[in-house]
Amino acid sequence: MELKTAYKEIHEKAYLELKLNKRKSWSSADDIEERIQFYKKAIEDNNTSKGSSVLVLGCGDGETSLALTGLGYLVNGVDISPTAIKWAKQKAINLNLGTEFNELNIVKEQFPKKTFDVIIDDHCLHCIIPGDRKGVFKKTHNSLSENGVFLMRTHCGNPPENLSIEISNTWAPKTRCQVYNGVAGRYFGSSEQIITEIKNVGLKIKHKRVFQFEDNWPMLEVIAGL
Numbered sequence: 001m002e003l004k005t006a007y008k009e010i011h012e013k014a015y016l017e018l019k020l021n022k023r024k025s026w027s028s029a030d031d032i033e034e035r036i037q038f039y040k041k042a043i044e045d046n047n048t049s050k051g052s053s054v055l056v057l058g059c060g061d062g063e064t065s066l067a068l069t070g071l072g073y074l075v076n077g078v079d080i081s082p083t084a085i086k087w088a089k090q091k092a093i094n095l096n097l098g099t100e101f102n103e104l105n106i107v108k109e110q111f112p113k114k115t116f117d118v119i120i121d122d123h124c125l126h127c128i129i130p131g132d133r134k135g136v137f138k139k140t141h142n143s144l145s146e147n148g149v150f151l152m153r154t155h156c157g158n159p160p161e162n163l164s165i166e167i168s169n170t171w172a173p174k175t176r177c178q179v180y181n182g183v184a185g186r187y188f189g190s191s192e193q194i195i196t197e198i199k200n201v202g203l204k205i206k207h208k209r210v211f212q213f214e215d216n217w218p219m220l221e222v223i224a225g226l
């Protein structure tokens with residue numbers, strides 16, 4: 001059976017709710033800070049100089065993109081949700097930062113027409129379901145500059161043991177997706193499957209690590225390059 005998804009509808013609804021509930025961001029401040037430290041170290045270890053270009057996939061309301069701009073990189077964040085992009089643009093104005101934010105569906109549309117020194121999967125690829133994933137990895141490969149790095153933080157593997165009944169009922173092990181009312185919203189491939197997807201488009205793995213925050217799905221961290 002072919003999987004159905006609704007990338008824009010799912011996430012637009014979520015951002016409208018976050019705004020309604022006066023939340024500061026999709027992710028918690030601790031989560032964002034921890035992720036930024038990983039991105040920062042990986043970029044520095046790759047000898048990527050300040051002023052280099054960074055593309056953030058699924059930038060949401062912009063927290064990581066804005067932080068990386070503050071560190072001296074030229075950042076372009078893209079996301080499918082118009083509400084998230086509007087929110088991110090407003091944050092950039094408030095902080096007086098020149099981050100570029102664009103509404104873009106990474107499955108259906110081309111990435112910005114240039115190459116990037118760093119491409120970051122900012123918790124976005126676990127939203128992309130199996131039939132659509134190869135195209136996104138291919139575009140990532142084609143948009144990386146020669147010495148560029150692809151940084152990924154993505155959920156993977158099996159559900160945590162203490163998952164609530166409501167969430168357990170959405171887990172479809174056959175497709176490895178969470179399915180809500182017939183619509184697949186998240187994909188949790190095994191870490192080996194995801195590493196193979198990355199290698200299959202010609203990217204070389206420089207680092208990989210699986211870890212787990214309490215009560216959450218395992219997380220795969222990857223650094224890859226051409």
Ligand SMILES: C[S@@+](CC[C@H](N)C(=O)[O-])C[C@H]1O[C@@H](n2cnc3c(N)ncnc32)[C@H](O)[C@@H]1O
Nearest residue numbers: 007011026027058059060079080105106122124
């Ligand atoms: C789990 S949220 C993470 C948001 C943000 N990066 C953060 O960590 O707080 C996933 C993000 O991916 C975006 N997204 C999902 N499908 C997308 C698609 N097809 N094209 C572009 N963005 C997409 C969503 O709108 C959402 O902002």
